[in-house]
Amino acid sequence: MSSHSCRSLYLADQVREIDRRVIAASAEPGDDAAGFALMRRAGQAAYAELRRRWPEARRLSVLCGSGNNAGDGYVIAALAACEGLSVQLLAVREPEALKGEAARAHEMAVLAGLRAEPWQADTSLDGEVVVDALLGTGLGGEVREPYAGVIEAINASGRAVMAVDIPSGLAADSGAVLGCAVRADLTVTFIADKLGLHTGQAADQVGELAFRDLGVPAEAHENLTPAAEYLGAGIVGEALPPRARGSHKGDFGHVLVVGGAPGFGGAALLASQTAARLGAGKVSLATAPEHVAASLTRTPEVMARGVRGVSDARPLLDGADVIVVGPGLGQGAWGQGLLQAALEVGKPLVVDADALNLLVTCWPGTRRDDWLLTPHPGEAGRLLDCSGGEVQADRLAAVKRLQAERGGTVILKGAGSLVAGPSGVGLCPFGNPGMASGGMGDVLSGLLGALVAQGLTLESAGRVGVVLHARAADRAAAGQGERGLLAGDLASYARILANG
Ligand SMILES: NC(=O)C1=CN([C@@H]2O[C@H](COP(=O)(O)OP(=O)(O)OC[C@H]3O[C@@H](n4cnc5c(N)ncnc54)[C@H](O)[C@@H]3O)[C@@H](O)[C@H]2O)[C@@H](O)CC1
Ligand SMILES: [K+]
Numbered sequence: 001m002s003s004h005s006c007r008s009l010y011l012a013d014q015v016r017e018i019d020r021r022v023i024a025a026s027a028e029p030g031d032d033a034a035g036f037a038l039m040r041r042a043g044q045a046a047y048a049e050l051r052r053r054w055p056e057a058r059r060l061s062v063l064c065g066s067g068n069n070a071g072d073g074y075v076i077a078a079l080a081a082c083e084g085l086s087v088q089l090l091a092v093r094e095p096e097a098l099k100g101e102a103a104r105a106h107e108m109a110v111l112a113g114l115r116a117e118p119w120q121a122d123t124s125l126d127g128e129v130v131v132d133a134l135l136g137t138g139l140g141g142e143v144r145e146p147y148a149g150v151i152e153a154i155n156a157s158g159r160a161v162m163a164v165d166i167p168s169g170l171a172a173d174s175g176a177v178l179g180c181a182v183r184a185d186l187t188v189t190f191i192a193d194k195l196g197l198h199t200g201q202a203a204d205q206v207g208e209l210a211f212r213d214l215g216v217p218a219e220a221h222e223n224l225t226p227a228a229e230y231l232g233a234g235i236v237g238e239a240l241p242p243r244a245r246g247s248h249k250g251d252f253g254h255v256l257v258v259g260g261a262p263g264f265g266g267a268a269l270l271a272s273q274t275a276a277r278l279g280a281g282k283v284s285l286a287t288a289p290e291h292v293a294a295s296l297t298r299t300p301e302v303m304a305r306g307v308r309g310v311s312d313a314r315p316l317l318d319g320a321d322v323i324v325v326g327p328g329l330g331q332g333a334w335g336q337g338l339l340q341a342a343l344e345v346g347k348p349l350v351v352d353a354d355a356l357n358l359l360v361t362c363w364p365g366t367r368r369d370d371w372l373l374t375p376h377p378g379e380a381g382r383l384l385d386c387s388g389g390e391v392q393a394d395r396l397a398a399v400k401r402l403q404a405e406r407g408g409t410v411i412l413k414g415a416g417s418l419v420a421g422p423s424g425v426g427l428c429p430f431g432n433p434g435m436a437s438g439g440m441g442d443v444l445s446g447l448l449g450a451l452v453a454q455g456l457t458l459e460s461a462g463r464v465g466v467v468l469h470a471r472a473a474d475r476a477a478a479g480q481g482e483r484g485l486l487a488g489d490l491a492s493y494a495r496i497l498a499n500g
Contacts, residue, residue: 007211008226009195009427012137012172018192021220036101038191038214039068042165043075043105045212046131046188050076050162053186053208054129059086061127061159063150064116065134065168066093071102072164072190073133078105078112088127091116092134092150119150125157132161132182134168137194142179143169151180163187166197167205173227174394175200175416183207191216195227198427199395199416227396228418228425231467237500239456239464240279252281253453256320257446258313258338259353260287261330265294267353267442270487271327273299274446277491278468278498280453284320286313286338287328310337317345324449326355327442336362348452350374352445357382359406367407372458374445375402376413399425409462413441417466421459431470432485434477439487444469447494468494 010018019038026034050057062077064070070091077089095106095116109116117123132154134147143151151169154161161184166172169181175196185207189197193211196202244251255275260268265287272285276299285295289306296304307313317323325342329335331354339355343363349371351359356379359366377388380398383406384391391398392414399412399420409421417428447469451461472494477485 007193007230007232008221009198009228009230010192010224011195011227014224014227015137015172015192015194017224018216018220022191022216025220032100032104036104039071039101039105040075040108041214042072042190042212043079045190045214046072046162046164047076047079049186049188049210049212050129050131053162054160057085057128057160059088059127060129060131061088061090061125062131063090063092063119063134063154064095065147066097067136067138068100068102069133069136069138069164069168070098071105072136073131074102074105074109076131076133076164077114078109081109081112081114087114088125089114089116090119090123092119092146094118119146121149123153125153125159127159130154130157130159130161131164132168132184133164134182136165136168137172139169139171139178143181148180151182155180155183160185161207163206165189166194170196170202170205171200172196174396175202176393177201177205181205186210188212190214192221193230195396195427198230198429199418200392203415225424228427231419231426231428231463233430233467233471235464236468236471236497239451239460240454240498240500242500249281252279253321253455254282254284254319255280255446255449255453256284256286256316256323257327257449258286258323258325258342259327259329260285260291261328261332261334262288262290264328264330265291267328267439269295269298270439270442271324271446271449272302272304273488274443274491274494275324275450275453276301277495278447278450279495280450284316286316288334307338309334310341313338313341317341317347320347322348322350322449322452324350324352324445326350326352327445329354329358331357331361348372348458350445350448350452352441353379359383367405369407370458371406371408372411372448372452372462373402373406373408374411374413374441374448376441380412396425409459411444411462411466413444417470419459419462419466421462423459426463426466428466428470430467430474432474432477432482434482434485435470435473437485437487440469440473440490443487443490468497471497
């Protein structure tokens with residue numbers, strides 16, 4: 001995929017290694033000048049973003065911790081003072097304890113005429129913009145006092161907030177809030193973009209994200225495998241070029257959706273309808289007989305067949321190019337029998353919902369290359385024998401483990417969906433809370449089936465599918481709002497996006 005569509009996301013240890021390489025490449029051993037030069041560039045970049053976002057601001061409150069993140073804060077404070085802004089400079093730890101480049105950054109603030117006041121519980125933040133330079137990538141474990149109290153005070157202040165590198169309290173690797181975290185309006189991150197700014201709870205903390213690479217050369221990233229690739233909107237057009245004029249329906253594959261146990265018809269209808277809308281050549285639905293009339297009424301293009309058991313489903317399974325199994329499948333004998341038949345027929349599979357739950361109980365050790373699993377955090381937790389909360393606490397680790405154990409491609413749904421496949425992990429930066437409603441997963445599974453039917457590999461379908469799904473939801477919400485967004489609203493927007 002082109003660099004235009006993807007950006008690499010790194011872990012804190014990797015960013016530290018990149019810093020180390022840049023500094024080692026440009027300094028004599030033991031000399032902190034190169035480290036300080038990098039820190040000055042970081043402070044300058046952040047200050048420039050602050051001025052861009054809040055050009056009218058005349059007074060800043062800059063809160064500094066005790067590591068290099070604080071160093072960036074002291075540089076910002078010095079630059080603001082030199083430009084004539086008034087600066088309330090607050091130190092959570094005494095600046096005398098700072099070391100290396102952070103100590104030099106503090107000296108820079110002193111030379112600019114500033115004196116850091118110690119943070120007190122009753123300190124009031126009077127800047128129009130608060131600069132959070134408390135904790136960066138060096139955060140380890142739950143936020144301790146006095147930092148926790150400072151973070152609460154920032155969030156309660158009602159002031160505009162710019163976070164330096166990462167909102168303090170947010171884990172740079174997982175995007176987990178470690179007890180409490182700053183809620184920023186703008187985060188300026190440096191050198192390499194961090195996974196934790198895009199997954200877990202990041203969406204509620206980061207605000208606008210500005211990434212500044214500080215001119216670090218590409219060699220500094222050599223041999224570091226990014227934790228994930230940021231999936232850009234451009235991957236959809238790259239994977240779905242315009243169709244040849246002489247195309248016929250046989251060129252675009254046959255999707256079979258298997259689901260809709262008695263009493264659970266809606267999910268399979270949504271999946272099959274979406275598969276048809278997203279360009280599959282043909283779509284069949286194997287469902288309980290009672291749902292057939294509803295499907296024919298709603299989407300006559302879908303060939304809906306009532307199946308009482310496996311023997312009714314066999315010809316449908318044999319005729320499909322890709323099978324979407326799980327929406328409304330249930331976990332009873334009907335669903336179990338159909339899943340077994342789908343697993344045995346040797347076609348690419350999209351496995352969702354109850355089919356995932358059945359994998360836990362009936363096929364615990366099964367792994368294969370030709371399936372795409374689409375769990376939400378709860379289903380992922382069941383597959384990994386842990387809680388959904390544990391999955392959310394480290395989504396990257398969870399999706400990688402699941403892919404390693406089960407093979408194929410795995411989509412871990414939820415804000416910042418992750419797609420783990422043979423070539424690594426992709427992260428979807430799109431989507432909105434309107435997607436937290438029933439049927440969204442069924443629409444995704446149908447959409448994935450349509451993409452596989454049109455010739456995408458399972459991994460590519462996973463990456464393109466999450467982007468298409470989430471961007472369609474963003475378009476739908478832009479028109480009519482997030483609250484009340486229906487899964488069925490997505491297909492028409494996804495169709496537009498899939499056609500460029
Ligand atoms: N030369 C460099 O290495 C550069 C570093 N940069 C900045 O440096 C940051 C990383 O600096 P550091 O590695 O010094 O780390 P940080 O400044 O992020 O934090 C380290 C400090 O936080 C404290 N701390 C850690 N976990 C805590 C917890 N749970 N509760 C309370 N306090 C805790 C530690 O005691 C330590 O004093 C980056 O995020 C970035 O802002 C940038 O200036 C670019 C250049
Ligand atoms: K910070």
